[in-house]
Amino acid sequence: MSKATAVGPSNIAFTKYWGRKDEILRLPENGSVSMNLSNLLTTTTVAFSDSLTSDEITINGGGLEEGETARVIKHLDRVRKLANINLKTRVVSSNNFPSGTGLSSSASGFAALTLAASAAAGLKLSEKELSILARQGSGSACRSIPSGFVEWLDGDTSETSYAVQIFPSSHWAIADVVGVVSEGKKEVSTSAGQQSAQSSPFMPLRLSRMKGKNEQVKKLIEEKNFKEFGQLLEAEALELHTIMLTQIPALIYWTPGTLRIMKLVNHWRAEGIPVYFTINTGQDIHLICEEENIHKVQKKLGHLEEVRDIIINTPGEGARLTHQHLF
C-alpha cells in the first residue's frame, strides 16, 4: 500500500471563469486571476492498495452522489494512467467549510485530490503538470496548485491551460472575509450552468473584454491600488452574474441574504470602510478588504442574521503534501 495526504486551498477569483471552449478538457473561455485562501481548506488522503476491489470514497464522513463519485473516479483514472498502475484506492477527504454553496469546494477538493493521488501513485509532477491535471478534475482547481496570487493562463490546449503564481502570498496584505449565507446547497451545479454559458446574448462581448480585464487586474495587484482593484472585482462579479441571469434558463445563484449584503457593502463604503464584494456561483459572499479592516468588516457581517458563519482568509499557499508513505 502507498499513501499520501495533501491539503488544497480554495481560491477566490477576482476575474471569473465562466464558459468553456472544451467541455472534456475543461478549457475555459478566458483566463482568470485569483488568490488562494488561507482558511478554506480540503484535506485529502489517497491510499492505493491491492486489497481493494473498487475505489472507496468518503467525503466529510459520508458518501457522494453518483455523478460526483464518477467524477472523482475519473480523476483517479487519470492519475492511474499517468503512473501506469491499476490499483484501486481509498480516498478520505474533508473540508473545513460547507460545500456546494459557492465556496469552491471543488477547487480545493480537486487540488488536494490531484496532489495526494499523484504522490501516492509515486508520480513526481511539476507544479505545471499538477495544475494541468487538477484542471481536468475541476477547472478552478488548477488555480489552487501554485501559492499566493495566481493567473490561470488563457491557453487553447490542455498543455497551455494551467495556473502560475503572479505574486507570492506575502505581496499584499489583503483579506477575503467570507460570509456564509446559508448552508443549503445551490439548485444548479456550477458544471451544469457552465454548459449553457453561451446562451447568454452578452457572452461574446464579455469574452472580448476579458484579456484586457485580466491585464488590468494584474496591474492593480502589482501596484496595490486597492480602490480600483475593488471596483474592478465588484463590477466583474456583477458581470458574471449578469451572464448567468441572461442564460436560458436563467441561473439565479444569489439568495435574499446575498442580495442584502451586496446592498449593505455599498453603505459600508459610504461609511468609510473600503470593502468590495465578489460572489462565485453560489450564495456566499466574499468581502475583500485590506488587512487592517478585517475586524470592521467582520463586525458588520456579525450583526446580520443571514450570516451563519464568517471565515477570514488572507492570501494563502497552494496545495501542499503533508504525509507520504510509499512501499
Added chain:
Amino acid sequence: MSKATAVGPSNIAFTKYWGRKDEILRLPENGSVSMNLSNLLTTTTVAFSDSLTSDEITINGGGLEEGETARVIKHLDRVRKLANINLKTRVVSSNNFPSGTGLSSSASGFAALTLAASAAAGLKLSEKELSILARQGSGSACRSIPSGFVEWLDGDTSETSYAVQIFPSSHWAIADVVGVVSEGKKEVSTSAGQQSAQSSPFMPLRLSRMKGKNEQVKKLIEEKNFKEFGQLLEAEALELHTIMLTQIPALIYWTPGTLRIMKLVNHWRAEGIPVYFTINTGQDIHLICEEENIHKVQKKLGHLEEVRDIIINTPGEGARLTHQHLF
C-alpha cells in the same frame, strides 16, 4: 376658474424602456410594449385660477420634494404654453397605491396630470398629442394614454415618439398580480439611473436586439401564446436588471424580498402554475398570469411575509377625464 379631473393608469411594460437618446425630450433608446393596469390609478385635479400667485401642488395629501415640484411645474408650463395662458394652478393628486417603489407612479401621475391640465386649460388634444405631451413629463406616461395593450413607437423625434393601442383591453384575459414588497422608497430614482444607462458595456447589444424583441412580443400577444410570452417578458426583465447591474455605478433595485419571489416563481411553475415575473426599476414584483390563475397566484403571494400588499390588475383603460368645468 377652470377645472378638470382625470384618472391615469399605471402600466406594466413587457419590453422595457431604459436609456434615452434625448434627455430633454425624453426620447427612449428603443420602443416598448406594455399593458395598462386596471387597478393602479392616479386621480388628479387641476384648477387654473387668476386668484393664485403660484402653483400649489398636493400629492397624496402632502407636498413634494423640490425636484419633483419643479418637474410638475415644468409640465404645467408646457400646457400653459400650448394653451397660451398664464394662470397659476392648484393641483391635487392621489394614488391608490404606494409611490416610488417600482409601481410606475410617475406613469399614472403624468398621464393623469397631462389629461387634467390640458382639459382644464381648454385644450382639445388628440390621443397622439396627449401621449407626446405626457412623454415629456415622464417617458412611460405616454403609454398610459391609450387603452389596453400599447406600443410606444420607436421614433427619433418628439412628433414620432408616442404610444398607440395595439389591442384593446378585451383582447386577452391576462392579469398582473402585483406583490408590493416594501413601501420603502428606492435609493436611486429611475430618472437618475436612466442617465447612466450607456455606461453598461452591454447596452449597445441590448439596443440592437430590441426591435426584434418588440415584434416578437406583439406577435405573441396577438396569438395569445402565453408560455412564450411569459418566457420572453421574464427574460426581458432580467436583461433590464443586468444592464443596471453592469452600469457604473451599479444599480441594484431588487431587495431580498424581490429576489426570493423571483426564485419562487420558478418553483411555482414547476408545480404547474403558469406564471412569470417582470420587475420595473424598483423592488415590487409583477406576476403575469392568465385570468383563471389569479387566485392561485394571489394565494402563493399571500403566504409570503415579504409581501405587504397584493394588487390585482387586468388589462385596463388609458387615461380618462372624469370631470371638467370650464368658465
